[in-house]
């Protein structure tokens with residue numbers, strides 16, 4: 080079954096037995112089949128140190144099982160009881176400014192603290208022993224949205240030992256970090272302080288290594304939790320990740336997890352100046368990142384059926400938006416649609432957060448829309464287990480972004496990384512292709528087109544792999560501000576993008592930062608190889624490449640670099656490469672990829688899609704499932720070629736705003 084349900088926290092109304100009955104009645108009405116429980120229940124499970132009371136959870140799981148509702152069972156480490164930090168203050172975090180925190184909120188434990196690790200291990204094992212074979216439970220939901228960092232003495236010590244394991248000696252570290260600058264030579268690993276606003280915040284290599292350590296330590300903490308639940312249970316494990324979260328490199332979590340899940344809260348109707356085409360694309364790009372982590376279906380673990388309470392505006396979802404957002408996740412590889420949350424809280428910080436059920440007890444618009452969605456998810460059951468297999472990949476690397484955004488220059492007012500990435504992505508999607516958004520370590524062999532947008536850091540070995548991808552016949556597209564530094568944020572000597580000047584037929588020379596709102600214009604070279612004829616705008620950052628053997632496609636139209644190439648093409652062995660030296664407008668990427676598809680005989684999923692209509696394809700079990708979705712805000716008449724195949728969802732040939740058609744081919 081497609082999982083359908085969400086986070087359920089009934090310990091909030093533990094004294095009112097009628098609520099559970101009422102909720103279950105509504106769950107059946109909406110076709111709910113799965114809930115995630117126990118996420119924030121620790122103080123109920125262990126009211127005093129060492130005294131476990133699982134009676135409420137046990138009766139809840141029994142009841143859910145009787146009702147045919149499955150459970151993602153959470154480990155409760157995301158929020159701890161008060162007694163724990165009162166008795167063991169070491170579990171509290173220390174902030175980067177070295178202030179020690181006091182009890183409050185959630186997601187705030189020291190992930191190094193042996194006491195916290197031990198308390199979590201004990202309760203996780205106890206839960207696993209008690210419920211690891213419970214018939215209602217289908218998966219482990221490990222903790223909740225891991226994140227943040229701790230600078231306590233325990234974490235400092237762990238950081239030192241971790242660094243020690245990574246370098247031959249302290250002088251090796253000093254050299255790799257370029258510590259001769261400002262006379263910042265360290266004489267031992269123990270003398271290194273984590274980055275701080277009251278100390279060292281301007282050593283890029285230190286900042287980068289600290290972030291890597293935070294990821295390492297969080298994964299290590301998670302692995303201990305996984306080990307604990309595995310003691311008595313072999314159910315699949317996941318942890319819920321967040322949108323574009325830069326506190327951790329999520330790629331490092333993937334190997335420990337059986338399936339990927341994430342929490343998705345797009346600002347429909349208000350984000351990107353209310354342009355839902357951009358919201359939809361931005362969101363899809365994130366789904367594609369999570370799917371590509373394992374090249375397998377993932378689970379949309381949280382989403383909001385109504386309005387959130389933490390975004391600038393609690394903007395209600397217009398008719399059809401909840402369904403469109405949910406089916407967008409499925410179109411991109413989710414085998415389920417789960418919400419935060421099943422029922423409104425009565426009090427507390429999230430009492431105004433949207434939910435499937437409210438406290439009125441009445442039939443609501445949300446319930447009606449959820450019922451329809453539930454029926455559609457049932458109709459999509461054969462899609463389960465299939466996956467998107469795009470011919471295009473886009474590299475997105477959190478480590479590179481840490482380094483790029485942590486550096487001073489070339490544009491401290493904003494590099495517009497995600498905006499640039501989204502333009503690339505939209506160009507591929509509007510040309511009718513699906514895309515994988517991949518880490519630099521991902522295998523490239525399945526792709527015809529590989530895009531490297533603003534990949535400032537090339538980790539060891541990457542340039543060689545990009546070279547062979549192109550040499551073997553791939554189409555490589557590299558944009559500005561790529562291949563500049565190594566893993567320690569030191570500039571590569573010689574020509575850059577590092578290792579690619581032969582492949583690209585040029586080198587990066589200068590880079591110009593433009594004012595906010597300022598634009599340059601590009602002029603097509605007559606008879607250029609891509610057949611581009613329009614003038615496009617470019618902005619934010621403009622590189623001036625020194626071109627050797629590459630063919631200019633577009634030239635800058637203004638400024639002192641007027642007439643110099645901004646887009647080039649270069650044949651390299653069996654493949655071809657393109658260099659895009661500035662942040663180009665959205666239309667350019669549409670025209671670029673449409674031309675590449677045409678020239679290289681690549682078969683798109685759909686042709687001639689109007690802006691805001693997206694096509695995706697899930698493949699498997701000898702079938703292909705085509706999803707067409709309309710985020711344009713207008714009715715769209717679809718041509719007969721698009722309507723081909725056995726219809727699973729939708730009627731007629733007009734795709735209305737926020738509607739989805741699904742075909743089996």
Ligand code: GLA
Nearest residue numbers: 223224342344381387419432
């Ligand atoms: C996150 C958390 C949930 C809840 C929602 C609210 O995703 O995991 O517990 O706070 O946000 O949107």
Ligand code: ZN
Nearest residue numbers: 189229231234
């Ligand atoms: Zn700590």
